[in-house]
Amino acid sequence: MEAFLVSTSIVALAEIGDKTQLLAFILAAKFRKPWPIVLGILVATLANHAGAGALGSFVTSLVSPEVMRWVLGLSFIGMAIWTLIPDKFEEDDATFARFGVFGTTLIAFFLAEMGDKTQVATVALAAQYQALVAVVMGTTLGMMIANVPAVLLGDRIANRIPVKLVHGIAAAIFAVLGLATLLGAGEGLGL
Template identity: 80%
Template sequence: MDAFLVSTAIVALAEIGDKTQLLAFILAAKFRRPWPIVAGILIATLLNHAFAAALGTWLTSLMAPQTLRWVLALSFIAMAVWTLIPDKLDEDDAKLPRFGVFGATLIAFFFAEMGDKTQIATLALAAQYQALVVVVAGTTLGMMIANVPAVLLGDRIATRMPVKLVHAIAASIFLGLGIATFSGAGAAFGL
């Protein structure tokens, strides 16, 4: 249950103000059809995060437990720092292919999420917890918690969101995970 709750909380907080959330705002404003956008975000996130979690789980088989512990701890601390850096949506991320609302959302969201902090967090969480399905379910729920309101409420919430505070909370959680991992909190998992 910890893997699910931590994955959900971290990604929901880290996604606030992230480039993929900005993309969700753009898609909502451009298409004004929220449910195909939400469905596209859900499927893109499931695919993207399943790939990241599988990679994270696989990487644990390549490293000695002590090495993995250090890599994960440093990764979580790096994520804390990265979370404090504001995201900007690149012009290339905002260009949408012509595959309908669902297809455009699916493709744009999947590629915008590649190498994004929430994808990297999913990889690290899967390696930490060794619970691929639980981590993917949690990170996907976190993405939906952050992006569904962005799609449905758009500008009404964008200007009222305390983005810096939310990022500080997410960074604190990542830092806490890094420190806990350094201190051997993953020992139960052989880390």
């Protein structure tokens, strides 16, 4: 349950102001069909984060628990720093209109998530918790918590969210996870 809750909260916070959330705003404004966009986000996120989570789970079988502790601890601290850097959205991320609303959203979101901080967080969380399904479900729910309101409410909420504050909170959570991991938290889990 901890893996699910931590994964959900970290990704929901980290996603505020992220390029994929900006993509959700743009797709909503462009197509004005929220439900195919929401479904596209869900499917793209499940596919992307399942692969990322599987990678995180696999990596733990390749290295010793001591090395993994350092890799994870430093990864979480790196994520804390990365979370404080604003994302830039490229208009090219949403240029798949010939595939319809669902297809455009699916392709654009899947590609936009490649190497994104929430995908990297999913790899690290899956390695940390060794609970692939809980982490993927949590990170996917976190993406949906951040992006569904962006699709449904669009511009009405975009300017009301204190993005710097939310990113600061997410960065603090990543930093605490990193420091806790470096100090030995999770050793009872085989890390």
